[in-house]
Amino acid sequence: MPIVSDEYKEEKKEKILDSAFTCFAKKGFETATMDDIVAHSGMSKGAIYNYFSSKEEIYLDLLTRATEKNFIQYNKHFAKLRTSISKIDYLFNVYLAANPIDRERLEFVVVFYEFNLQSSRDPQLLKQLKDRKKILVDLVENIIIEGQNRGEFKPHFQAALYAERFWTIIDGVNLHSVYEDFPYYDVLRELKDLYLNELRSE
Amino acid sequence: MPIVSDEYKEEKKEKILDSAFTCFAKKGFETATMDDIVAHSGMSKGAIYNYFSSKEEIYLDLLTRATEKNFIQYNKHFAKLRTSISKIDYLFNVYLAANPIDRERLEFVVVFYEFNLQSSRDPQLLKQLKDRKKILVDLVENIIIEGQNRGEFKPHFQAALYAERFWTIIDGVNLHSVYEDFPYYDVLRELKDLYLNELRSE
Amino acid sequence: MPIVSDEYKEEKKEKILDSAFTCFAKKGFETATMDDIVAHSGMSKGAIYNYFSSKEEIYLDLLTRATEKNFIQYNKHFAKLRTSISKIDYLFNVYLAANPIDRERLEFVVVFYEFNLQSSRDPQLLKQLKDRKKILVDLVENIIIEGQNRGEFKPHFQAALYAERFWTIIDGVNLHSVYEDFPYYDVLRELKDLYLNELRSE
Amino acid sequence: MPIVSDEYKEEKKEKILDSAFTCFAKKGFETATMDDIVAHSGMSKGAIYNYFSSKEEIYLDLLTRATEKNFIQYNKHFAKLRTSISKIDYLFNVYLAANPIDRERLEFVVVFYEFNLQSSRDPQLLKQLKDRKKILVDLVENIIIEGQNRGEFKPHFQAALYAERFWTIIDGVNLHSVYEDFPYYDVLRELKDLYLNELRSE
DNA sequence: CATGAATGAGCTTTCATTCAT
DNA sequence: CATGAATGAAAGCTCATTCAT
Numbered sequence: 001m002p003i004v005s006d007e008y009k010e011e012k013k014e015k016i017l018d019s020a021f022t023c024f025a026k027k028g029f030e031t032a033t034m035d036d037i038v039a040h041s042g043m044s045k046g047a048i049y050n051y052f053s054s055k056e057e058i059y060l061d062l063l064t065r066a067t068e069k070n071f072i073q074y075n076k077h078f079a080k081l082r083t084s085i086s087k088i089d090y091l092f093n094v095y096l097a098a099n100p101i102d103r104e105r106l107e108f109v110v111v112f113y114e115f116n117l118q119s120s121r122d123p124q125l126l127k128q129l130k131d132r133k134k135i136l137v138d139l140v141e142n143i144i145i146e147g148q149n150r151g152e153f154k155p156h157f158q159a160a161l162y163a164e165r166f167w168t169i170i171d172g173v174n175l176h177s178v179y180e181d182f183p184y185y186d187v188l189r190e191l192k193d194l195y196l197n198e199l200r201s202e
Numbered sequence: 203m204p205i206v207s208d209e210y211k212e213e214k215k216e217k218i219l220d221s222a223f224t225c226f227a228k229k230g231f232e233t234a235t236m237d238d239i240v241a242h243s244g245m246s247k248g249a250i251y252n253y254f255s256s257k258e259e260i261y262l263d264l265l266t267r268a269t270e271k272n273f274i275q276y277n278k279h280f281a282k283l284r285t286s287i288s289k290i291d292y293l294f295n296v297y298l299a300a301n302p303i304d305r306e307r308l309e310f311v312v313v314f315y316e317f318n319l320q321s322s323r324d325p326q327l328l329k330q331l332k333d334r335k336k337i338l339v340d341l342v343e344n345i346i347i348e349g350q351n352r353g354e355f356k357p358h359f360q361a362a363l364y365a366e367r368f369w370t371i372i373d374g375v376n377l378h379s380v381y382e383d384f385p386y387y388d389v390l391r392e393l394k395d396l397y398l399n400e401l402r403s404e
Numbered sequence: 405m406p407i408v409s410d411e412y413k414e415e416k417k418e419k420i421l422d423s424a425f426t427c428f429a430k431k432g433f434e435t436a437t438m439d440d441i442v443a444h445s446g447m448s449k450g451a452i453y454n455y456f457s458s459k460e461e462i463y464l465d466l467l468t469r470a471t472e473k474n475f476i477q478y479n480k481h482f483a484k485l486r487t488s489i490s491k492i493d494y495l496f497n498v499y500l501a502a503n504p505i506d507r508e509r510l511e512f513v514v515v516f517y518e519f520n521l522q523s524s525r526d527p528q529l530l531k532q533l534k535d536r537k538k539i540l541v542d543l544v545e546n547i548i549i550e551g552q553n554r555g556e557f558k559p560h561f562q563a564a565l566y567a568e569r570f571w572t573i574i575d576g577v578n579l580h581s582v583y584e585d586f587p588y589y590d591v592l593r594e595l596k597d598l599y600l601n602e603l604r605s606e
Numbered sequence: 607m608p609i610v611s612d613e614y615k616e617e618k619k620e621k622i623l624d625s626a627f628t629c630f631a632k633k634g635f636e637t638a639t640m641d642d643i644v645a646h647s648g649m650s651k652g653a654i655y656n657y658f659s660s661k662e663e664i665y666l667d668l669l670t671r672a673t674e675k676n677f678i679q680y681n682k683h684f685a686k687l688r689t690s691i692s693k694i695d696y697l698f699n700v701y702l703a704a705n706p707i708d709r710e711r712l713e714f715v716v717v718f719y720e721f722n723l724q725s726s727r728d729p730q731l732l733k734q735l736k737d738r739k740k741i742l743v744d745l746v747e748n749i750i751i752e753g754q755n756r757g758e759f760k761p762h763f764q765a766a767l768y769a770e771r772f773w774t775i776i777d778g779v780n781l782h783s784v785y786e787d788f789p790y791y792d793v794l795r796e797l798k799d800l801y802l803n804e805l806r807s808e
Numbered sequence: 809c810a811t812g813a814a815t816g817a818g819c820t821t822t823c824a825t826t827c828a829t
Numbered sequence: 830c831a832t833g834a835a836t837g838a839a840a841g842c843t844c845a846t847t848c849a850t
Binding site: 026027028030031106110113114116117118119120121126129130133160161164165167168169170171172173175176178179180181182183186187190191194198 | 228229230232233308312315316318319320321322323328331332335362363366367369370371372373374375377378380381382383384385388389392393396400
């Protein structure tokens, strides 16, 4: 008979993660302190350590959840779509719909890419990161293969490579969106058209 | 009346910057300590503070110089090239020639992009970064305009936008090279062909 | 009107003390945490605080009970013995019978002597410790006096001093048993013979 | 060309060790804090960490030095003595000369034995402790062998065992000296006479 | 009585920076 | 100019104790 429900605990965890995200976004992982998170969350230091055993664990959980959330969201939407082309189209549109100068989105991008870079120094983190990336690459790769089977896409393309290219483009554009006057929408729009035109069977 | 020559000073500065780069690359800016730099450079702590007034200043100088060095290198090479297309080709080749799994290159990439992301939090850094980026975008933009004037490239393309796209691609590919098994060469090769084919006048 | 019986309470207390002893033995008083005791006992933190008001109180109770237990055990056995010499003999034999490399015994020794040393810093603890020691010294002293009255022991010996010497020997040997290869049995045996030979009337 | 001399550094180290000893003696190793040592030494926290890399290292150095100091002192004095008996006599006298209620001596005893007990939990510490003990046992053992060769001592005694007994006695007496009214002098005196009488050849 | 989540003072340790030599 | 010992404000984390449920 637990004192509090699992929902209660999950809520607390999310509250901590929310505060942590805000702090990491504002200052970066290294620079943000546990005291920052304590102050922002309004919880006590001990309480936070009851839910996470280290600052790094918070960081990891944050990223894991973000990935999962996106993945679930994508798949959920794909269920409503018939053609493969509309799925790729949808993925591009997710990023095209984003407001490149939206503060919150930008913060997320920064925290997220910093994590990527940071992890290049830690084999354990890198492993996790690669797992995550594989999930996303596979997602696109499967759409492409499906599209090739359905005759929507050129059959001779290497699906895996083409999937890699998709995320390369997305990440390149995202990264550049930290520059205030980057023509995010125009560049991404063009790259999308290029991507889809090349892929489509004539 | 300075006691030591400017050359001497410049040499010392470069020695510090070299060590600092190695340390930042290995551990990241926050995690690398002044003691690391002291140990790697073989200089004393006081000596380093004679040339740079803070760890951050070292970081900034490092990035400024890196950009300048690249810019000078590019321009130097362009002088030998006649056609605009060969210049764009050269720029792509610089990155295609890079060994994506070379440790040192990867470390540079990581330090460099970390700096980009970090700067999103500091208006002063962002300003510097944007200046730097403008130099690089202008570099490509000018090549494109030149190529349009020479009839090498399609005339109706927006040169600025197309230049932005160039760096978006490069940065996207670079960023992904932290994943050990990223097909760096294949993805970049394809993106290059796509880029040039679209640009070229028929 | 207590809700639970005293037996119930005593049982719980002993359960806590058992766990606490194990934890103190394994890590030492300072290093062992209440969480360790909670984990080992399977009880809740609140429950433990219902029976003891602090970690220190647990420690004290533990030692008090250990002494009492020994004292009672000794006296119980003495009832069966006729001569004074056999009583001293018995006391030595208790320690000779101990396995010097037995993990549990060693842990008890360590916890016990740590407590002694710790108490030298706290007048209140020291008082308690001295009371305990007096009980043990008196125990031996009384045996010696008894033996002198019965003509078993040399009459001119100062019983109190000789009793002190007994425990000095025991504690010295115990303390050295933390060194793995200490010839515990041989040293104690010799010291016992010496002790008894000197004491015995010719 | 170091900024400060080695003597300067050694002095600082000793200053830290002195303060640390006082603090450990007053509160015990676990309870004494680095802030205590900082306050007592008058040095800054950083300065202390320039000389020792952790609280534990200070503790270890303290004990190592104490042992060495004693060992050197003993040997130095032995050089002046001719007979083996006078050497054993000297060793006993060192402890007989000690004032059992001297605060400083008592504190040293407590810190020292706490270290012994603590080390029973840490294989690395235990190793160090056993090395130290071997040195001291060997010291006495060699005197006894020497005395046997010279005809001063009974030839059939096991020197090693007899040396062990010596330190058992010393440690037993020392340990009991934490009880304020322990007849330290009388007990030790008796034990010394007993020890020497038995050892001496008739 | 039992529970275990919450508290927050306090711990060891780090490190950018200063400054006497 | 060079040196590296000294500084001390934080940092991440622990844990005895409390108390609402």
